[in-house]
Amino acid sequence: MANADHYVGQMIGRVEHFSIPCSDPEHSVSFYEAVLGAKVFEDEHGPHTFGISESDKALGRPIHIFMQLECGQRIELLKLDTGRTQPAGTHHGFQIGPNDLPAIMAHLDSLGVPFWGPGRHKGTNAVSIYWKDPDNNQFEFVILGGYPDFDNVPLSQHMAKPPIDFRWDAEQRRAISNLAPAEAA
Numbered sequence: 001m002a003n004a005d006h007y008v009g010q011m012i013g014r015v016e017h018f019s020i021p022c023s024d025p026e027h028s029v030s031f032y033e034a035v036l037g038a039k040v041f042e043d044e045h046g047p048h049t050f051g052i053s054e055s056d057k058a059l060g061r062p063i064h065i066f067m068q069l070e071c072g073q074r075i076e077l078l079k080l081d082t083g084r085t086q087p088a089g090t091h092h093g094f095q096i097g098p099n100d101l102p103a104i105m106a107h108l109d110s111l112g113v114p115f116w117g118p119g120r121h122k123g124t125n126a127v128s129i130y131w132k133d134p135d136n137n138q139f140e141f142v143i144l145g146g147y148p149d150f151d152n153v154p155l156s157q158h159m160a161k162p163p164i165d166f167r168w169d170a171e172q173r174r175a176i177s178n179l180a181p182a183e184a185a
């Protein structure tokens with residue numbers, strides 16, 4: 001029998017979506033709208049906000065809401081398996097352009113969303129900052145080469161990692177620090 005691996009590789013077009021465990025997906029929608037500019041995905045069937053209607057509940061569907069990024073890929077906010085400690089290091093990275101970092105950092109600052117970095121990675125041209133959502137899911141904005149100030153970026157192992165916990169105020173659409181004011185300073 002021929003090895004089909006080659007053809008499987010060609011069939012996969014891209015990563016279409018990945019799921020994010022959220023304690024309250026409906027609450028988290030505004031976070032992902034504000035931070036990533038994602039929008040609740042909608043097609044001829046209507047918005048993909050599942051597990052909320054009475055008929056979906058009767059089917060036992062967990063709440064899961066698909067949101068689409070400008071670049072086309074989707075994220076799925078999934079109320080399942082939340083509140084557990086995730087395997088250490090679990091995170092997802094979003095690529096940004098080499099000159100986008102100042103604007104991205106200002107954007108996170110304007111929302112009160114704390115982050116670590118920028119940091120670079122030994123043996124690569126990548127520069128990253130790291131941030132979390134209100135459920136402690138971890139994310140990265142990563143530049144894959146061409147960062148203008150690359151030589152002055154510390155290794156990620158050396159970058160400062162202050163506490164970055166917060167809760168999300170969906171009405172004000174901004175992060176509220178969980179830390180006492182002295183700790184947050």
Ligand SMILES: [Fe+2]
Pocket residue numbers: 091092093140
């Ligand atoms: Fe990463």
